Amino acid sequence: MCSPLHRPGDPLAGAGRRTFLRATALTGAAAGLAGAAAAPAVASKAQNAADNVASWQPDPDSPRFTFVVMPDTQYLFDGASLSDEPVKASLRYILEHGRDENIVFLSHLGDLTEHGLEDEFAPLSAVFGMLDRRRVGYSVLAGNHDIDSRTDDQRGRTPYLDAFGPRRMRRLPTFGGATPDGYNTYHRFRAAGREWLVLALDWRPSAASLAWAKNVIAQHPRTPVILTTHELVYADRYGDEAEFAPHGKHLWDELIADQDQIFLTLNGHYWPAARTVRKNTAGHDVHLHITNYQNRYYGGSGMIRLYRFDLARNTIDVETLSPWILGRDAGELNELERREIEMTGPEDSFSVPVDFDKRFAGFAPVPARGPRPASKLLVPGTVAYWRFDGEHREGTPADPALRVKDLSGHGNDLVRETVPGSPADALRWSGSHHPDQPGHGSLYFDGGKPPLHGAYLRTATNAPLNAKTFRSGYTIEAFLKLPADWDAGRNAWSAILSRRGTLGAAGKTGGDPAEPVATLSLSDGPGLQWAAAPLNQPTAITNWSHELDRETWWHVAVVNDSRHTTMYVDGCPVARNPATRTHGLATLGLPWLLGGYEYGGTLDQLLRGWLGDIRIVERPLPVRHFMNA
Template structure:
């Protein structure tokens, strides 16, 4: 950090102290952070061994540690940094895949200081941890053409030459590139010098061009600066998501490297304080997230705090937290008051979430090819009793008329015919090209139904369809794709059915309800399979979790001849009862797709999209579901 960064004045130190202990907006992400950091553990034993394939992983960032290494003043204390390194090594729960230091490893650039720094980093080397470092203004002077320094001799690219993540360095050794594997893909991280020459910029640009499909994270020492001075926490006077701006050198980095390289989606720098973040649009019109992480002005020089970027590719979010492993490792009874205050920083500039649609953001340089449609013949597995799909109809958006037929592609004769509630609009049912990404047919039907008033169109098997009499004594698998629209309303659309077996139960519970139905419940939009087995006079009910609107879902019901399980997206739900359930009772009446029956009459029609539906007379393993087959 330079001695003066010229940030504007702001609210008082009293305001800063008042807010330092508040959770603020960051409290919302606490539940999604790792169990490891929540318990305060500081690391573990054993060699570092992250999972490169799982959808959740962590990038650890270590900002300026300069006040721990001031050899010319005989002030060296490596223990905080080493404790943070032990935290990373024992990070199985966090799945830390890479550690990046942001520069100013030392206060004075002295050889004695770097000797101590190098010894601390030996701990990472001994455990095979992938990491990067870069030079800050307290480590070096001049730009990346400066030649030999204590930094380069101790922390230069020779340290990485045997690391599987080291990709390249520039001619001077001050700029390095690292490729790590996480979330089932490769990521490029650039560790760029405090001051880059034209040669350095050309090198970095070429590295990106040499890896045209990799998302890129830029780490450097000086890029953005807070709009506030170090007496103020930014959220008190402005938006915590836009409280930083480019520094003078940052403007050069933006103009010469970041703006024109769409692969760069995240940058993190130290040097300045307080922490902050902003988002800028690059030349392609896409977001680039620019963050400051620096705690050298905090107690114990920041104690080698870690900024943890928890990537969650399944949830399309990066959850960010800031922890101090050195303080977390201390005996709580012996922690000083300031150590206790700094265990975990919870203000909105230190604990927050960043929603990122990774597939969409990276589509310009690494598009994910859509899964090709699969022929019906491939889906008609042994035991298939019915298979309905909707890719043989009209143009997307055109209506499906009453009396039109959707063929049963299993060849078993269980064709569907369109029926409608009297007075329903002509477009109450329409063809659609919308579909689940894992769906065999790239098409669906759009239902515009409801119950208040009753309206809409649905499909029904014929009166003599073989499926009507099937009782599934040996087990079954029933699968369907569905999407609930944003305008779904519980008062109008609750208890709508994807699939219903007609016929009044006439047994215990409610004798007017149908024999079987895959329904969407009220309010929470949980999928429910309620059915009357042959084995008892009361129904069995499976319950799934709430389904988000405007998202495609695959639901499967699997019975092994004794018990029934519901799966959502190939995952078993919690509401699977242990009740004995043999087969499904039948009165020989038709099945409905998109219609719900009560007291012998249709009383509700589906609202949303229904894709492929398949019925098989045996239990299928998850790998043979339509989303996988």
């Protein structure tokens, strides 16, 4: 089904992904440092307001969400050189844009401080209180500058652990647990309708901690995992593909490679930024990214990286920016700051294609939707419902005397018609179907021209549907698929569903009088065309879809609400829906055709492709009540 880019009420509905960066400054902009030598400013009233955002409520069901990464901040917390404003600006950004960006989590990648001293951790700890007060989910981990780099996670108590240990983290709704030593943690958040897990591993996790990490994953067997740690991959020069550091290779061999749920790893420590993709032992991609800007102006200027997950597009869009610089008046920026507003190189701003369903299928397969009984599809107002499932062997010809029952109970049965000289299998059974189709089966129509050949179905001569004018509106739905060899020269302008009788015979004086009074056809694109003569217009009014991919199942719905007619493809309204006022459908009391199209009252083209369930309802239906909903 079609998913909106933003939910109703979003202030940025329909906006480009960077619109808010260009159109507005951050609330706390006035308190930013005017230059490199400026001292940390006192928070303004606007900043305090940003810290008091009413609530933290990411949308757990939207297919689009943002995961934020903050790399090494050590040069901003270096002994007596303390500059907390860049980090404050980044955290304010998260609070202020949590809704329009659907920010679900923040991961700091370690090296929070330069020397791991209590006096360095104290101001940083206070800044992170902004997130604590709003109960925003985040993780931190120790880098080599935060602890004694010669030790593993059995080192005991440190200022790092006092500031950011489990005692603090367990107050957050996303905290899952920690190793007994406190240096390794895991976190969970809900987004895109499922649970996600973040592993935050120490600078040097012990063997026991790696066993703990495996156990955490085992306890969440259907959950995708993002692994964060300080050191994993690196690159020698900007633009180089990342490769494993020795410790990173150890983590890969001992943990990551055999844990198929880990699909993304994030680390800092090295620069420049880089990335690579490796196959795990299951043969699936693992994306390994390094992000670190401490070598750049002002210790990295509080840079954050936004991982915008878009499960509707099977893409992760990545952007790197400095909210601290971005939020300031452009006239106040020095030459170096202007370069650091946003990093736009190929290792800083990029998109990662991920077929999430396929990538996660090994541990969290998407269950196939089962067939639904016909009775569940008979919504009030249903006047015809045909489906082609049942006990039929794939590819077997349909009976020459085939009669398809109208499951609505209104007697609009379908009978087979075959062009003389066409083979017996011009109409044959198939198990192929749209994944959201109620009936798990279809009919394959092997038609076309020249010469005209194939078979089609028509309503019986006395079917009540033939006389329907649909004055109160209508919804016509069909599932269809076109074969790879569908050719415009041989197959264009065939119909999925059409109504016998010409516009001229119905007294419609505008347009081509030889056209049928109603047809849901396939153009030479191929695209969908609904050309139908309403009761209140002198000619047919046409709705057009975009072009359709071959070898793909599609759902089409045409809805008239007694005022306008709207076409939907897979639940999404198409662009070319005319504003013309229309109601009802003209009729000469003649049969409807499935797979057949007449011109001038004579059979002119036959469908080549599959048809699944088809339903006609004599009232407008909302999208949520379509057959594929």
